[in-house]
Amino acid sequence: MDHNTEAVSKVTVPWILERKLRGEKIACLTAYDYPTARLVDEAGIELILVGDSLGQVVLGYNSTLPVTVEEILHHLRAVRRATRRALLIADLPYGAYHVSDEKALEVAIRYVKEGGAEGVKIEGGRKRAALIRRMVGAEIPVMAHVGLTPQSLHAMGGYKVQGKTLESATELLADAEALEEAGAFAIVLEGLPRELAAIVTRRLRIPTIGIGAGPDCDGQILVFHDLAGLSFLPRAKFVRPYADTASNLRQALAHFREDILGGLFPGESESYHWPASLGEQFEQSRAANHRPSGDEEPDPVSF
Protein backbone atom coordinates (compact mmCIF):
# COMPACT_ATOMS: atom_id res chain seq x y z
CA MET A 1 0.00 0.00 0.00
CA ASP A 2 1.22 3.48 -0.82
CA HIS A 3 1.95 5.05 2.61
CA ASN A 4 -0.16 8.13 2.04
CA THR A 5 -3.07 6.81 0.02
CA GLU A 6 -4.95 6.10 3.24
CA ALA A 7 -3.46 8.93 5.28
CA VAL A 8 -5.00 11.76 3.27
CA SER A 9 -8.69 12.04 2.51
CA LYS A 10 -8.31 14.86 -0.03
CA VAL A 11 -5.19 15.80 -1.93
CA THR A 12 -4.52 19.54 -1.78
CA VAL A 13 -1.88 21.85 -3.17
CA PRO A 14 -0.06 22.15 0.23
CA TRP A 15 -0.08 18.35 0.51
CA ILE A 16 1.54 18.04 -2.94
CA LEU A 17 4.23 20.50 -1.86
CA GLU A 18 4.85 18.60 1.40
CA ARG A 19 5.22 15.41 -0.56
CA LYS A 20 8.44 16.75 -2.06
CA LEU A 21 9.75 17.75 1.38
CA ARG A 22 9.11 14.20 2.58
CA GLY A 23 10.89 12.80 -0.48
CA GLU A 24 7.75 10.93 -1.58
CA LYS A 25 6.82 10.52 -5.21
CA ILE A 26 3.62 11.84 -6.76
CA ALA A 27 1.55 9.75 -9.22
CA CYS A 28 -0.43 11.76 -11.78
CA LEU A 29 -2.60 10.83 -14.76
CA THR A 30 -4.85 12.51 -17.24
CA ALA A 31 -8.56 11.69 -17.35
CA TYR A 32 -11.34 13.01 -19.56
CA ASP A 33 -14.55 11.24 -18.59
CA TYR A 34 -16.53 9.91 -15.64
CA PRO A 35 -15.71 6.17 -15.71
CA THR A 36 -11.98 6.50 -16.24
CA ALA A 37 -11.67 9.38 -13.76
CA ARG A 38 -13.42 7.22 -11.16
CA LEU A 39 -10.97 4.40 -11.73
CA VAL A 40 -8.01 6.78 -11.57
CA ASP A 41 -9.26 8.43 -8.39
CA GLU A 42 -10.13 5.13 -6.71
CA ALA A 43 -6.62 3.83 -7.54
CA GLY A 44 -5.22 6.59 -5.32
CA ILE A 45 -3.53 8.62 -8.09
CA GLU A 46 -2.72 11.93 -6.42
CA LEU A 47 -3.34 14.38 -9.25
CA ILE A 48 -5.72 14.21 -12.22
CA LEU A 49 -5.13 16.48 -15.18
CA VAL A 50 -7.85 17.19 -17.73
CA GLY A 51 -5.16 17.80 -20.33
CA ASP A 52 -5.49 19.16 -23.81
CA SER A 53 -4.18 15.75 -24.95
CA LEU A 54 -7.96 15.24 -24.89
CA GLY A 55 -7.85 16.56 -28.45
CA GLN A 56 -5.72 13.70 -29.72
CA VAL A 57 -6.70 10.71 -27.59
CA VAL A 58 -10.44 11.34 -27.24
CA LEU A 59 -11.55 13.79 -29.93
CA GLY A 60 -9.39 12.52 -32.80
CA TYR A 61 -7.63 15.80 -33.69
CA ASN A 62 -4.12 15.46 -35.04
CA SER A 63 -2.59 17.84 -32.47
CA THR A 64 -3.66 19.65 -29.31
CA LEU A 65 -3.96 22.97 -31.14
CA PRO A 66 -7.67 22.82 -32.08
CA VAL A 67 -8.83 22.07 -28.51
CA THR A 68 -11.17 24.75 -27.16
CA VAL A 69 -11.95 26.01 -23.67
CA GLU A 70 -15.52 24.70 -24.04
CA GLU A 71 -14.24 21.20 -24.86
CA ILE A 72 -11.98 21.18 -21.81
CA LEU A 73 -14.82 22.45 -19.63
CA HIS A 74 -17.22 19.78 -20.90
CA HIS A 75 -14.78 17.00 -19.98
CA LEU A 76 -13.67 18.71 -16.78
CA ARG A 77 -17.24 18.64 -15.46
CA ALA A 78 -17.49 14.89 -16.10
CA VAL A 79 -14.15 14.27 -14.38
CA ARG A 80 -15.17 16.51 -11.46
CA ARG A 81 -18.27 14.38 -10.86
CA ALA A 82 -16.05 11.30 -10.56
CA THR A 83 -13.16 12.71 -8.53
CA ARG A 84 -13.26 12.74 -4.75
CA ARG A 85 -9.68 12.50 -3.54
CA ALA A 86 -7.25 13.54 -6.27
CA LEU A 87 -6.24 17.14 -6.89
CA LEU A 88 -8.03 18.19 -10.09
CA ILE A 89 -6.14 20.39 -12.55
CA ALA A 90 -7.30 21.59 -15.99
CA ASP A 91 -5.21 22.64 -18.98
CA LEU A 92 -5.46 26.03 -20.63
CA PRO A 93 -5.58 25.11 -24.34
CA TYR A 94 -3.73 26.88 -27.11
CA GLY A 95 -5.13 30.38 -27.62
CA ALA A 96 -6.65 30.66 -24.15
CA TYR A 97 -3.75 32.64 -22.69
CA HIS A 98 -2.12 34.21 -25.75
CA VAL A 99 -4.44 37.18 -26.28
CA SER A 100 -4.28 38.74 -22.83
CA ASP A 101 -3.74 37.83 -19.19
CA GLU A 102 -7.30 39.05 -18.47
CA LYS A 103 -8.79 36.57 -20.94
CA ALA A 104 -6.64 33.77 -19.51
CA LEU A 105 -7.77 34.66 -16.00
CA GLU A 106 -11.40 34.59 -17.12
CA VAL A 107 -10.92 31.07 -18.48
CA ALA A 108 -9.23 29.90 -15.29
CA ILE A 109 -12.04 31.36 -13.19
CA ARG A 110 -14.61 29.53 -15.37
CA TYR A 111 -12.68 26.28 -14.80
CA VAL A 112 -12.90 26.81 -11.05
CA LYS A 113 -16.53 28.01 -10.92
CA GLU A 114 -18.14 25.93 -13.68
CA GLY A 115 -15.84 22.92 -13.83
CA GLY A 116 -14.73 22.49 -10.22
CA ALA A 117 -11.01 22.67 -11.08
CA GLU A 118 -8.63 23.15 -8.19
CA GLY A 119 -5.89 24.61 -10.36
CA VAL A 120 -4.81 25.13 -13.95
CA LYS A 121 -1.85 24.11 -16.08
CA ILE A 122 -0.15 26.49 -18.48
CA GLU A 123 2.55 25.65 -21.02
CA GLY A 124 5.59 27.86 -21.49
CA GLY A 125 8.69 29.23 -19.82
CA ARG A 126 9.45 32.50 -18.09
CA LYS A 127 7.27 34.48 -20.51
CA ARG A 128 4.33 33.04 -18.52
CA ALA A 129 5.69 34.30 -15.18
CA ALA A 130 3.55 37.47 -15.08
CA LEU A 131 0.40 35.48 -15.96
CA ILE A 132 1.15 32.90 -13.29
CA ARG A 133 1.53 35.71 -10.73
CA ARG A 134 -1.92 37.03 -11.73
CA MET A 135 -3.47 33.57 -11.41
CA VAL A 136 -1.90 32.96 -8.02
CA GLY A 137 -3.05 36.46 -6.98
CA ALA A 138 -6.57 35.34 -7.90
CA GLU A 139 -6.23 32.26 -5.65
CA ILE A 140 -5.81 29.87 -8.58
CA PRO A 141 -2.97 27.36 -8.15
CA VAL A 142 -0.89 26.90 -11.30
CA MET A 143 1.05 23.93 -12.55
CA ALA A 144 3.68 25.13 -15.05
CA HIS A 145 4.85 23.04 -18.02
CA VAL A 146 8.22 23.36 -19.77
CA GLY A 147 10.40 21.36 -22.16
CA LEU A 148 8.53 19.71 -25.01
CA THR A 149 5.36 21.80 -24.88
CA PRO A 150 3.00 20.36 -27.52
CA GLN A 151 1.18 23.67 -28.02
CA SER A 152 4.49 25.05 -29.44
CA LEU A 153 4.54 22.28 -32.05
CA HIS A 154 5.13 24.64 -34.98
CA ALA A 155 7.64 26.86 -33.15
CA MET A 156 9.64 23.78 -32.06
CA GLY A 157 9.50 22.28 -35.57
CA GLY A 158 7.93 19.04 -34.32
CA TYR A 159 7.71 17.00 -31.13
CA LYS A 160 11.40 17.09 -30.19
CA VAL A 161 13.23 16.41 -26.95
CA GLN A 162 14.34 19.79 -25.56
CA GLY A 163 17.36 20.92 -23.53
CA LYS A 164 19.92 18.89 -25.44
CA THR A 165 22.45 21.70 -25.83
CA LEU A 166 24.26 23.67 -23.12
CA GLU A 167 22.42 26.81 -24.15
CA SER A 168 18.93 25.31 -24.23
CA ALA A 169 19.51 23.41 -20.97
CA THR A 170 20.60 26.65 -19.27
CA GLU A 171 17.53 28.44 -20.63
CA LEU A 172 15.27 25.68 -19.44
CA LEU A 173 16.65 25.77 -15.90
CA ALA A 174 16.20 29.57 -15.86
CA ASP A 175 12.60 29.11 -17.06
CA ALA A 176 11.83 26.58 -14.34
CA GLU A 177 13.32 28.81 -11.63
CA ALA A 178 11.36 31.83 -12.87
CA LEU A 179 8.10 29.84 -12.84
CA GLU A 180 8.73 28.66 -9.28
CA GLU A 181 9.50 32.25 -8.32
CA ALA A 182 6.21 33.36 -9.96
CA GLY A 183 4.30 31.02 -7.65
CA ALA A 184 3.68 27.80 -9.61
CA PHE A 185 3.00 24.95 -7.16
CA ALA A 186 4.44 22.25 -9.46
CA ILE A 187 6.02 22.02 -12.88
CA VAL A 188 5.64 19.45 -15.63
CA LEU A 189 8.95 18.58 -17.31
CA GLU A 190 8.17 17.02 -20.67
CA GLY A 191 10.60 15.51 -23.18
CA LEU A 192 13.90 16.32 -21.47
CA PRO A 193 17.14 14.42 -21.04
CA ARG A 194 17.07 12.63 -17.71
CA GLU A 195 20.20 14.47 -16.53
CA LEU A 196 18.65 17.90 -17.03
CA ALA A 197 15.37 16.90 -15.35
CA ALA A 198 17.36 15.65 -12.35
CA ILE A 199 19.17 18.98 -12.05
CA VAL A 200 15.92 20.96 -12.29
CA THR A 201 14.35 18.67 -9.69
CA ARG A 202 17.24 19.25 -7.27
CA ARG A 203 17.22 23.02 -7.82
CA LEU A 204 13.48 23.60 -7.28
CA ARG A 205 11.51 23.58 -4.03
CA ILE A 206 8.28 22.79 -5.94
CA PRO A 207 7.73 19.24 -7.24
CA THR A 208 8.69 18.39 -10.81
CA ILE A 209 6.28 16.06 -12.61
CA GLY A 210 8.01 14.22 -15.44
CA ILE A 211 6.71 12.86 -18.71
CA GLY A 212 9.56 11.63 -20.86
CA ALA A 213 11.99 13.25 -18.42
CA GLY A 214 13.40 10.22 -16.64
CA PRO A 215 12.91 8.73 -13.18
CA ASP A 216 14.46 11.44 -11.01
CA CYS A 217 11.49 13.82 -11.13
CA ASP A 218 9.39 14.16 -7.97
CA GLY A 219 6.37 12.70 -9.74
CA GLN A 220 5.36 11.20 -13.05
CA ILE A 221 2.39 11.75 -15.35
CA LEU A 222 1.13 9.78 -18.33
CA VAL A 223 -1.81 10.20 -20.65
CA PHE A 224 -4.52 7.75 -19.53
CA HIS A 225 -4.99 6.23 -22.98
CA ASP A 226 -1.25 5.55 -23.32
CA LEU A 227 -1.17 3.76 -19.97
CA ALA A 228 -4.33 1.83 -20.83
CA GLY A 229 -3.12 0.78 -24.31
CA LEU A 230 -6.03 2.60 -25.92
CA SER A 231 -4.29 5.11 -28.16
CA PHE A 232 -4.06 5.11 -31.94
CA LEU A 233 -1.02 7.42 -31.95
CA PRO A 234 2.53 6.17 -32.48
CA ARG A 235 3.88 5.18 -29.05
CA ALA A 236 6.49 7.55 -27.61
CA LYS A 237 9.65 6.03 -26.07
CA PHE A 238 8.62 7.12 -22.56
CA VAL A 239 5.20 5.43 -22.62
CA ARG A 240 4.74 2.20 -20.71
CA PRO A 241 1.35 0.61 -21.47
CA TYR A 242 0.15 -1.07 -18.27
CA ALA A 243 -2.84 -2.67 -20.00
CA ASP A 244 -3.85 -3.74 -23.48
CA THR A 245 -7.33 -2.32 -23.46
CA ALA A 246 -7.60 -2.00 -27.25
CA SER A 247 -6.94 -5.75 -27.72
CA ASN A 248 -9.36 -6.64 -24.94
CA LEU A 249 -12.06 -4.47 -26.49
CA ARG A 250 -11.37 -5.79 -30.01
CA GLN A 251 -11.86 -9.35 -28.76
CA ALA A 252 -15.03 -8.40 -26.90
CA LEU A 253 -16.48 -6.61 -29.94
CA ALA A 254 -15.74 -9.50 -32.30
CA HIS A 255 -17.27 -11.93 -29.80
CA PHE A 256 -20.41 -9.77 -29.43
CA ARG A 257 -20.93 -9.70 -33.20
CA GLU A 258 -20.37 -13.46 -33.57
CA ASP A 259 -22.91 -14.12 -30.82
CA ILE A 260 -25.53 -11.95 -32.51
CA LEU A 261 -24.97 -13.49 -35.95
CA GLY A 262 -25.04 -16.96 -34.40
CA GLY A 263 -28.25 -16.27 -32.43
CA LEU A 264 -26.42 -16.68 -29.13
CA PHE A 265 -27.10 -13.22 -27.79
CA PRO A 266 -29.25 -12.47 -25.91
CA GLY A 267 -29.76 -15.76 -24.12
CA GLU A 268 -32.45 -16.95 -21.78
CA SER A 269 -30.92 -15.30 -18.72
CA GLU A 270 -30.71 -11.97 -20.55
CA SER A 271 -34.42 -12.01 -21.52
CA TYR A 272 -37.46 -10.70 -19.65
CA HIS A 273 -40.50 -12.94 -19.20
CA TRP A 274 -44.25 -12.70 -18.92
CA PRO A 275 -45.89 -13.98 -15.76
CA ALA A 276 -46.80 -17.66 -16.33
CA SER A 277 -50.54 -17.11 -16.98
CA LEU A 278 -50.23 -14.17 -19.36
CA GLY A 279 -49.36 -16.18 -22.48
CA GLU A 280 -52.57 -18.15 -22.22
CA GLN A 281 -54.66 -15.02 -21.51
CA PHE A 282 -53.13 -13.31 -24.52
CA GLU A 283 -53.99 -16.20 -26.85
CA GLN A 284 -57.56 -16.37 -25.51
CA SER A 285 -58.08 -12.65 -26.00
CA ARG A 286 -56.76 -12.83 -29.56
CA ALA A 287 -59.08 -15.77 -30.34
CA ALA A 288 -62.08 -13.87 -28.90
CA ASN A 289 -61.33 -10.77 -31.01
CA HIS A 290 -60.68 -12.67 -34.22
CA ARG A 291 -63.45 -12.19 -36.79
CA PRO A 292 -64.36 -15.21 -38.97
CA SER A 293 -62.81 -14.94 -42.47
CA GLY A 294 -64.91 -13.31 -45.14
CA ASP A 295 -66.02 -10.52 -42.76
CA GLU A 296 -62.66 -8.85 -42.93
CA GLU A 297 -62.53 -5.30 -44.26
CA PRO A 298 -60.41 -5.10 -47.43
CA ASP A 299 -56.91 -3.90 -46.74
CA PRO A 300 -56.88 -0.23 -47.86
CA VAL A 301 -53.33 -0.62 -49.14
CA SER A 302 -52.66 -3.57 -51.37
CA PHE A 303 -49.34 -4.59 -52.79
Ligand code: KIV
Ligand atom coordinates in the same frame (compact mmCIF):
# COMPACT_ATOMS: atom_id res chain seq x y z
O1 KIV B 1 -2.34 17.49 -22.03
C1 KIV B 1 -1.70 16.66 -21.38
O2 KIV B 1 -2.09 15.51 -21.26
C2 KIV B 1 -0.45 17.08 -20.77
C3 KIV B 1 0.33 16.05 -20.03
C4 KIV B 1 0.93 15.11 -20.96
C5 KIV B 1 1.32 16.66 -19.12
O3 KIV B 1 -0.09 18.20 -20.88
